[in-house]
Amino acid sequence: MSRSAVTSTPVHPLLAERWSPRSFDPSYEVTDGQLAALLEAARWSASANNVQPWRFLVGRRGDETYKAVHDALIGFNQTWAGNASVLIAAVAAERRPDGTPSATAQYDTGLAVAQLTVQAHAEGLHAHQMGGFLPDRITAAFGIPEGFRPLAVIAVGAVAEATALPDEKLRARETADRVRRPLTETFFAGGWGTPVDLG
Ligand SMILES: Cc1cc2nc3c(=O)[nH]c(=O)nc-3n(C[C@H](O)[C@H](O)[C@H](O)COP(=O)(O)O)c2cc1C
Numbered sequence: 001m002s003r004s005a006v007t008s009t010p011v012h013p014l015l016a017e018r019w020s021p022r023s024f025d026p027s028y029e030v031t032d033g034q035l036a037a038l039l040e041a042a043r044w045s046a047s048a049n050n051v052q053p054w055r056f057l058v059g060r061r062g063d064e065t066y067k068a069v070h071d072a073l074i075g076f077n078q079t080w081a082g083n084a085s086v087l088i089a090a091v092a093a094e095r096r097p098d099g100t101p102s103a104t105a106q107y108d109t110g111l112a113v114a115q116l117t118v119q120a121h122a123e124g125l126h127a128h129q130m131g132g133f134l135p136d137r138i139t140a141a142f143g144i145p146e147g148f149r150p151l152a153v154i155a156v157g158a159v160a161e162a163t164a165l166p167d168e169k170l171r172a173r174e175t176a177d178r179v180r181r182p183l184t185e186t187f188f189a190g191g192w193g194t195p196v197d198l199g
Pocket of ligand 1 (some may be wrong): 018
């Protein structure tokens, strides 16, 4: 089953074919090399003034970090994410090294996560980002210091068949068409709302 993006012109296959499954193979173990590649991809992301405001908590299925991150997910996400090989919590420093509030920490951290998700695809894996979790639970479980804020949890693993999902609603979402707002309603030039001319 192809989940590839329908684009007006070809884009890099890693980008076109990336998608966020909920059905993960519960027996698949991510190798040390794959995991290291994901983390290096995030580490080498760009950030404002190269501050690198991100930190990551990395759990592998079966270990204590994974369990604590999984415990912090909202119920809906717990129904499917526990089959992923790895659960990663992305955390951002809310202040710059000089103590002033950072206006870009969330942007920077999201960019690092984007690189991680694309590298996951390059490793033959899939990633699924989640905002549905309780940040305070992560903060408490890991003793995250003041000034650091958990932003997202990312499930990574090998995609499995949609039929393996536990209920019909999840199965239907897994195979539904992937959609995006049109280019003309997203990219403007000359004035707000005026589509950029792509020829
Ligand atoms: C910041 C963020 C938070 C998200 N939160 C959740 C979530 O809590 N649960 C979930 O099932 N999917 C979540 N998603 C996945 C999106 O629903 C998904 O990326 C979107 O529908 C587009 O699908 P695609 O990634 O397959 O292209 C989240 C994605 C992002 C980027």
